Amino acid sequence: xxxxxxxxxxxxxxxxxxxxxxxxxxxxxxxxxxxxxxxxxxxxxxxxxxxxxxxxxxxxxxxxxxxxxxxxxxxxxxxxxxxxxxxxxxxxxxxxxxxxxxxxxxxxxxxxxxxxxxxxxxxxxxxxxxxxxxxxxxxxxxxxxxxxxxxxxxxxxxxxxxxxxxxxxxxxxxxxxxxxxxxxxxxxxx
Amino acid sequence: xxxxxxxxxxxxxxxxxxxxxxxxxxxxxxxxxxxxxxxxxxxxxxxxxxxxxxxxxxxxxxxxxxxxxxxxxxxxxxxxxxxxxxxxxxxxxxxxxxxxxxxxxxxxxxxxxxxxxxxxxxxxxxxxxxxxxxxxxxxxxxxxxxxxxxxxxxxxxxxxxxxxxxxxxxxxxxxxxxxxxxxxxxxxxxxxxxxxxxxxxxxxxxxxxxxxxxxxxxxxxxxxxxxxxxxxxxxxxxxxxxxxxxxxxxxxxxxxxxxxxxxxxxxxxxxxxxxxxxxxxxxxxxxxxxxxxxxxxxxxxxxxxxxxxxxxxxxxxxxxxxxxxxxxxxxxxxxxxxxxxxxxxxxxxxxxxxxxxxxxxxxxxxxxxxxxxxxxxxxxxxxxxxxxxxxxxxxxxxxxxxxxxxxxxxxxxxxxxxxxxxxxxxxxxxxxxxxxxxxxxxxxxxxxxxxxxxxxxxxxxxxxxxxxxxxxxxxxxxxxxxxxxxxxxxxxxxxxxxxxxxxxxxxxxxxxxxxxxxxxxxxxxxxxxxxxxxxxxxxxxxxxxxxxxxxxxxxxxxxxxxxxxxxxxxxxxxxxxxxxxxxxxxxxxxxxxxxxxxxxx
Numbered sequence: 001x002x003x004x005x006x007x008x009x010x011x012x013x014x015x016x017x018x019x020x021x022x023x024x025x026x027x028x029x030x031x032x033x034x035x036x037x038x039x040x041x042x043x044x045x046x047x048x049x050x051x052x053x054x055x056x057x058x059x060x061x062x063x064x065x066x067x068x069x070x071x072x073x074x075x076x077x078x079x080x081x082x083x084x085x086x087x088x089x090x091x092x093x094x095x096x097x098x099x100x101x102x103x104x105x106x107x108x109x110x111x112x113x114x115x116x117x118x119x120x121x122x123x124x125x126x127x128x129x130x131x132x133x134x135x136x137x138x139x140x141x142x143x144x145x146x147x148x149x150x151x152x153x154x155x156x157x158x159x160x161x162x163x164x165x166x167x168x169x170x171x172x173x174x175x176x177x178x179x180x181x182x183x184x185x186x187x188x189x190x
Numbered sequence: 191x192x193x194x195x196x197x198x199x200x201x202x203x204x205x206x207x208x209x210x211x212x213x214x215x216x217x218x219x220x221x222x223x224x225x226x227x228x229x230x231x232x233x234x235x236x237x238x239x240x241x242x243x244x245x246x247x248x249x250x251x252x253x254x255x256x257x258x259x260x261x262x263x264x265x266x267x268x269x270x271x272x273x274x275x276x277x278x279x280x281x282x283x284x285x286x287x288x289x290x291x292x293x294x295x296x297x298x299x300x301x302x303x304x305x306x307x308x309x310x311x312x313x314x315x316x317x318x319x320x321x322x323x324x325x326x327x328x329x330x331x332x333x334x335x336x337x338x339x340x341x342x343x344x345x346x347x348x349x350x351x352x353x354x355x356x357x358x359x360x361x362x363x364x365x366x367x368x369x370x371x372x373x374x375x376x377x378x379x380x381x382x383x384x385x386x387x388x389x390x391x392x393x394x395x396x397x398x399x400x401x402x403x404x405x406x407x408x409x410x411x412x413x414x415x416x417x418x419x420x421x422x423x424x425x426x427x428x429x430x431x432x433x434x435x436x437x438x439x440x441x442x443x444x445x446x447x448x449x450x451x452x453x454x455x456x457x458x459x460x461x462x463x464x465x466x467x468x469x470x471x472x473x474x475x476x477x478x479x480x481x482x483x484x485x486x487x488x489x490x491x492x493x494x495x496x497x498x499x500x501x502x503x504x505x506x507x508x509x510x511x512x513x514x515x516x517x518x519x520x521x522x523x524x525x526x527x528x529x530x531x532x533x534x535x536x537x538x539x540x541x542x543x544x545x546x547x548x549x550x551x552x553x554x555x556x557x558x559x560x561x562x563x564x565x566x567x568x569x570x571x572x573x574x575x576x577x578x579x580x581x582x583x584x585x586x587x588x589x590x591x592x593x594x595x596x597x598x599x600x601x602x603x604x605x606x607x608x609x610x611x612x613x614x615x616x617x618x619x620x621x622x623x624x625x626x627x628x629x630x631x632x633x634x635x636x637x638x639x640x641x642x643x644x645x646x647x648x649x650x651x652x653x654x655x656x657x658x659x660x661x662x663x664x665x666x667x668x669x670x671x672x673x674x675x676x677x678x679x680x681x682x683x684x685x686x687x688x689x690x691x692x693x694x695x696x697x698x699x700x701x702x703x704x705x706x707x708x709x710x711x712x713x714x715x716x717x718x719x720x721x722x723x724x725x726x727x728x729x730x731x732x733x734x735x736x737x738x739x740x741x742x743x744x745x746x747x748x749x750x751x752x753x754x755x756x757x758x759x760x761x762x763x764x765x766x767x768x769x770x771x772x773x774x775x776x777x778x779x780x781x782x783x784x785x786x787x788x789x790x791x
Contacts, residue, residue, distance in 0.1 A: 110542065
């Protein structure tokens with residue numbers, strides 16, 4: 001048994017931290033785990049992807065098209081871009097956030113106006129909600145990634161609740177632990 | 191995450207790069223040298239955390255310097271680590287070739303991070319060719335756990351044979367995390383005491399010829415060693431009559447996508463473990479070599495008289511991902527009629543792309559924008575400022591390699607190019623390999639206009655110090671090399687330091703220097719705002735009643751200026767760094783600090 005999780009978003013949204021929390025939670029739960037991250041030029045406003053595989057024996061860190069059990073996106077057109085990586089029947093967790101790329105802001109391309117409709121057509125199992133707004137409500141817009149991890153934790157039942165919390169605590173700086181744990185619990189309770 | 195060193199636990203979750211650093215420390219490394227380059231950078235950034243425990247770490251000015259310094263440390267006895275990206279080994283190739291002859295004392299491991307798929311590199315060169323050319327072993331870990339174990343083994347092999355060893359990772363290995371079993375206590379560092387041995391360390395022809403013979407003897411012994419090494423092992427269906435020979439992480443992809451095959455995973459692929467290839471091929475109905483990069487194993491296996499397939503089935507270019515291997519599987523078993531992998535749905539067609547770009551507030555933007563006023567040829571270089579090639583700036587015409595911004599400009603000017611020629615290098619690139627090019631321009635009476643895009647840090651790779659910043663990798667204050675003093679010493683008389691945020695001043699300086707009949711240097715100086723982590727001034731806004739919708743501000747390509755509806759752009763206050771470049775560009779005075787607008791109301 002292996003579980004594959006694909007995370008996507010835009011550089012600066014905290015995708016790599018979310019991936020680290022999930023991988024660490026899987027490790028602490030006693031699973032074999034591997035994960036992969038995009039670095040390099042992605043940090044200059046490009047699309048970012050991270051993938052985590054855990055289970056009895058996880059060897060290749062890369063997920064094939066149609067291979068992800070769960071797809072989570074902090075930006076909604078990035079979810080569309082990765083849609084074909086999700087398994088048939090897999091869950092998509094998507095934040096209703098638009099980050100306008102420079103190709104659009106400069107007038108060279110158009111940002112689609114019908115993203116919610118497209119998402120509904122592509123993902124039969126869709127959780128769609130503005131986690132950035134939720135995070136702002138909690139007092140820090142940067143917590144959207146941790147809220148999303150909380151949402152995912154309710155779907156990924158192979159890892160116990162207390163293990164998730166420990167992974168969150170271990171992955172962030174001490175001063176930020178409390179608010180990240182609160183964001184995680186908020187997401188898990190949604 | 192934290193900067194503290196954790197107690198060595200039994201199992202930790204590490205990236206490939208972190209694993210190499212931890213293993214080097216556990217292996218008693220004494221000194222470490224490198225130059226930043228994706229995907230290798232994080233190795234020294236992790237290892238330097240162990241510097242309080244006695245590991246010396248430095249960013250060297252370039253990879254050649256790094257390897258030479260490591261050679262010195264090693265012949266004096268210390269175990270030494272060198273790190274670089276693939277193209278860095280081109281720069282360090284000269285010392286590598288001779289170091290293979292003269293050899294080492296303390297183990298010397300050169301980590302070279304290849305970049306299949308060219309995620310962030312100008313070429314896709316396969317470092318295994320260098321191992322063959324230099325006649326040194328190359329080890330290829332396939333995940334973080336192997337990165338840890340192979341690093342330790344690389345130091346052992348290096349000392350056993352007294353030769354440098356290349357540890358080749360790829361982007362997927364360097365940037366993937368996995369579970370690593372770490373040593374509880376580190377091996378003690380070697381004693382350092384250089385012993386004179388000119389027949390070993392001075393390759394004058396009289397001794398070099400003898401060393402040359404020894405290298406061949408060493409290769410034979412290493413090939414036999416590699417054939418028995420635990421670094422080479424069979425994974426997957428051990429008894430299958432379908433055999434795959436692979437390497438690195440590609441072998442793991444193969445085992446996952448083609449579980450019915452026996453996969454010989456070569457972790458020590460050169461010198462070639464011939465006996466292993468021959469014994470593995472025995473009893474196989476079909477043998478396929480699945481290589482990422484060039485067909486190095488394939489051609490060698492064929493030369494042994496073993497029938498095999500390879501690049502006829504596997505693409506020559508790009509990263510060999512599980513998806514690519516699935517395509518190989520469909521070609522291996524056409525009779526199975528395996529379905530194609532899912533393609534992007536129609537809903538994902540025509541989505542706007544997210545190209546990398548200069549950040550809001552980036553000082554390079556002002557430099558390139560000023561250049562748009564002139565009909566010149568711009569020879570650029572490697573760094574964040576490579577992005578000046580993209581629209582709407584379009585102000586870079588050539589890029590070759592580190593340092594070539596200056597030298598290509600010089601050659602083009604000497605060849606008689608009619609337009610003025612501008613050469614650009616970054617500050618870190620200036621110290622890496624820009625100085626010799628500048629010398630060439632002065633010495634040979636060139637008249638190019640040279641620009642150093644000086645943002646006071648090695649930015650593209652994530653903000654590493656360099657000789658011009660006055661701080662070492664170990665965080666100590668040091669002498670700060672002066673670009674203008676170096677240029678003056680080389681003989682440039684016309685040197686100006688300009689702020690790229692001051693468009694008027696910068697453009698005027700360019701006008702004068704482009705007209706000069708002698709070489710000139712403009713230092714475009716402003717620190718990377720991402721590094722200093724502060725806004726440069728008050729956030730700007732566009733007064734919609736004053737704006738004429740001419741679109742001039744959009745031509746500087748700042749991602750904070752958005753045109754999402756109508757003709758008049760707006761500034762995203764979250765993204766704006768307050769650099770004021772756009773205020774200077776607007777002829778109608780429509781772009782003002784947010785504060786000022788509030789006051790006017």
